[in-house]
């Protein structure tokens with residue numbers, strides 16, 4: 001088979017299991033954040049992380065264009081070399097001020113931050129405790145750090161506490177790493193209890209607030225807003241903020257440490273001016289969107305109640321991310337295909353992303369989903385043959 005043999009075998013296996021995945025190009029409709037075009041067909045998106053529709057907002061596009069024209073297309077270097085412009089520094093000041101934290105640090109993406117932060121903060125002598133369902137980027141970071149990695153049962157803080165107790169005196173340092181909103185189940189961590197545990201056991205607490213910033217908490221500042229005892233909050237600009245990039249909120253010393261030791265910040269070109277322009281505009285806009293958030297929060301409750309009423313299991317969801325649990329992979333695929341035939345995009349989530357037997361169609365709601373969109377979605381779901389099995 002030659003040197004590509006392993007690639008061909010792996011791909012063939014994916015195809016056999018109907019788990020082969022391919023990229024699907026879409027064209028966004030700039031007038032309606034819910035609409036995309038796929039192969040020329042108008043589709044309603046129920047799978048985007050653009051929870052407030054900001055990716056297509058005229059003000060974000062103007063903000064991006066403004067810095068594109070004033071500062072150019074690229075940042076020309078790493079943050080540490082010549083890639084820190086006045087606009088990068090200003091956005092970091094805005095972030096720290098808005099989130100009322102000592103300091104803020106931009107990263108190129110949430111994945112890049114998470115997958116290299118832990119390599120800087122943990123080492124061979126450390127213990128990293130993460131939730132079993134933590135995002136892959138956090139897992140990558142933990143592996144890269146070579147720390148001892150222990151994953152506690154999903155949201156089981158009693159197990160976390162037992163592990164913290166067992167670790168006393170056995171490691172140079174202990175880190176707790178989790179998200180506030182889990183991307184596949186749409187449920188939440190108990191942030192207060194995590195902070196209390198971190199304090200009691202002197203553990204370094206990192207909370208990834210990626211799906212919460214912009215959507216939850218006072219003025220959309222996330223589920224970590226106004227909470228003490230968290231050493232590092234991670235947020236992304238790629239979801240509700242409608243753009244790209246990520247940020248950390250932490251003490252000034254932690255920021256300085258990361259600037260000196262975090263490879264994902266040091267060895268990469270800084271975010272381009274246009275992205276900074278979009279981010280800056282989003283930071284001005286997002287706190288003002290309380291009405292949109294209230295609507296979205298109510299919509300989440302309503303959609304879950306309607307789905308449950310139709311006999312669908314939405315698992316432990318308590319956010320805008322709602323899994324429709326089907327268990328079986330084929331059934332899951334058949335539902336997402338049925339939805340797509342009816343001009344609805346919703347993601348089939350199957351192993352290896354989730355455990356075998358926990359396949360689901362995952363929907364994500366936005367403040368731009370209207371009651372007409374929802375009624376149409378529920379009607380299509382009702383008409384699905386699988387619903388009557």
Ligand SMILES: *Cc1c(COP(=O)(O)O)cnc(C)c1O
Nearest residue numbers: 109110111135179183210236238
């Ligand atoms: C999306 C996501 C990330 C990655 O963020 P990007 O900015 O898209 O790279 C990290 N953590 C969690 C929990 C996420 O959901």
